[in-house]
Amino acid sequence: MPPALQNTIDARQHHEVRATDGTLLPNWRKVTQVLDNLDDHQIRRRQADIARQLRANGIAYSPLSETDAAPRPWNLDLYPFLIEPGDWAALSAGLEQRARLKQAILDDIYGNQTLLRAGLIPPAMVFSHRGYLRDAVRQNDSIELPFFGADVSRSPSGKWYVVDDICQFPEGIGYSLENRLVLSRTLPRLFRESHVMRIAEYFKYLQSYVANLSEFDGRCVMLAPGPTHPHYFEYAYLAKYLGYTLVQAGDLTIRDNRAFLKTVSGLQRISVIFRFINDTELDPLAIGQAGAKGITGLFQAVRAGGVKVINPLGSGVLDNPALNNCLPELCREVLGEELALRGAPTYWLGDEQQRAHVLGHLDDLLFRDIDSLGQLFDPRLMSDHDLQVLHRNIHRSPQRYVAQERIDRSYAPGFRGTERVDRQITVRLFMIRQTGRSGPHYLPMPGGLCLLDTVANGRRPAFDSLIGSKDTWVITDGPVKPVTLIGRQALDNTYAFIVGELPxxxxxxxxxxxxxxxxxxxxxxxxxxxxxxxxxxxxxx
Missing domain, CATH: 1.20.5 (Single alpha-helices involved in coiled-coils or other helix-helix interfaces)
Structure with a gap:
């Protein structure tokens, strides 16, 4: 049986439900009491209810390894993942600091480049990453980073650490929303009595933030890939919930540095594009690649102020895992603070000293290309030929590779059929920029997407090849006021249809x-x- 499915957890591994002495943690008692006392029939009935709701909402996904296969139903575990108040306070504060730091780095990279000139960020680390776009450089205007996300895990010592930063667009936020709506209806009494913080307020503020970006009628479209994309169902569901028109690149056009939606009623002006497409696929004119797709002239329109794109163009450079090597020093230099939430110890192979250390400890580390998100190479599992190829690539372009230490992830209970099992988890959390009296800061979504995977030995789950997910419940000490956007959005969608926004x-x-x-x-x-x-x-x- 794979280590991630064992019911007995090694003493060196962290279990989310039990303390080090084996006792049940207080906030988990209610959930485990209810779910562990269900018989097989009750489990199957609730799982069937989850499957029915997901099927009715059309939520599915297509693993990238099975591009020719029919979309699978989205797999939601009956067992939620709980984050206790103390953990949530530390996590949200650490991620808020990290988001502010990433905002400052983005502003510097596409602005005065002070950090690069001072050597705090090696220029080769930035310029060799495909997320860096020269056309996004600005001389005067500052750049805002509206959305920030991160995959976090807990190490065997019980400390949280960042697996990956997610700065281009909030991939997975639609699945988080769907998981919450489905599980709260499947376990309504348990959800209510557990005092779970609501996530609808986050989406309500998201709508307000987007509306404030608009300079005229507040029209926003959600730009996403087509139906063949693995997560198209997520985009469609999220667009419907928020009341935005879901469009593809071919639905938009640029005229006189302004963006328009091509509809049956003619061209309609767009003020904000909420995009779920990579930077390199947004504007073929700026990227300069033959056969590239996108919206021709979008970069120029953004520079001219004719349209706003969130997250901003070029923000993919912040997904570079090599930046983890610099973040502690950058946090002290830029924010005057110690980095509260660190990533996995990372070595950038563009540095000769770090490369020499890494090549002497191959079996103890995991490798990745700086352009990949979550894809890791494990020398212990690679063939001799693959190892030779990796060595050759590293010596040819060392600045394009990083090595990271193995950190085993924590375990949480769940169901495999009617069997109760323990699985390793990674939690994807999201934040949105907010401007207050004390200046800009980031508001966390009190919940997230808990990713399940059977991969052990310090490796991490890839978002496009998951075996399932959990709803993430952030627990509070008292009752929570219910909030929802569903009823109002039904009216908004009807109005949008009447005014003729059909692409x-x-x-x-x-x-x-x-x-x-x-x-x-x-x-x-x-x-x-x-x-x-x-x-x-x-x-x-």
Whole structure:
């Protein structure tokens, strides 16, 4: 049985439900009392209820390794993951500090580049990352980072650490929303009695933030890949919940440095683009790659102030894992604070001393290309040929690789069928920028996406190849006021349809659907006439 599915956890590993002496943690008692006392029939009935809700909402995903396969139903575990008040206070404060630091780094990289000139960030570390875009450089204007996300895990010592920073767009936030809505309906009494903080306030503030960015009518579209993308269902669900029009790159056009949505009613001005597409796929004119997709002229329109894009263009440079090597010193220099929430110890191979240390301890480390998010190379599991290729690539372009120490992740209970098992977890958390009296800071979403995986030995789950997820419950000490946006958004969606925001691409697809349906009907009528003639001939003979 894989280590991640063992029911007995090694003493060197951290378990989220029990203290080091084996006693049950107080905030988990209610949840474990309810769920551990369910019989097999009750478990299957609740799991069927979860599957029914997910199927009704159309939530599914397509693993990247199975691009030709039909989308799988999204797998939500019946067992939630709980974050206690003390842990949440430390996590939210650490991530808020990290978000402010990333904001300052982004502003410097595309601004005066003071940190690069001072050597606090090696220039080769930044310029070799594909997330760095020269067209995003600005001379005067500062750059805001509206959304910040991070994958966090707990080490065997019980300390939280950052696995990956997520700065281009909040991938997974739609699944977090869906998990919360489904599980709160499946376990309503347990959810209510556990005093779980609501996440609807976060989405309410998100809408307010986007509306404040607009300079005229507040029109916002959600830009996402097409239906063949593994997470298209998430984007569609989130757009419907927030009341935004879901569009593809072909639905938008740039005219006179302004963005427009092509609809059946003509061009409609867009003020904000909430994007879920990588920087390198946004503007083929700026990227300069043959056959590149995107919205031609978008970078120039953003520079001219004709449209705002969130997160800003070029923010993918902050996803560079090599920056973990510099963050403690940068935090002291930029914020005047000690870094509260650290990442896994990281070595950047562009530095000769660090590279020499790494090459002498290959089996103790995990390797990754700085352009990959979550994909790790484990020398213990690689063939001799693959190791030679890795060595060759490192010696050819050492600045493009980092090595990270192995840190085993904590375990939490869950279900595999009706069997109770322990699985390793990583939690994806999200924050949004907020401006208050004391200056800009970041507001956390009190919840997140708990990622399940069977990979052990310090390796981490890839978001596109998950075996499942959990809803993340942030616990408070008292009752929580219920908040929802669902009822109001139903009215907003109806109004948007009335004013004619139907993209012309969708209208064209509907036209061809109707035309091909008529062709099928005519072919069926013709075949029916042929069959009737053949039957009459058989009867007469």
């Amino acid at each position: 012309s691409r969708v209208a064209e697809n509907l036209f061809w659907l109707g035309r091909n349906a008529e062709r099928c009907e005519n072919a069926a009528r013709l075949l029916r006439a042929v069959f009737q003639i053949l039957q009459n001939d058989d009867a007469s003979s």
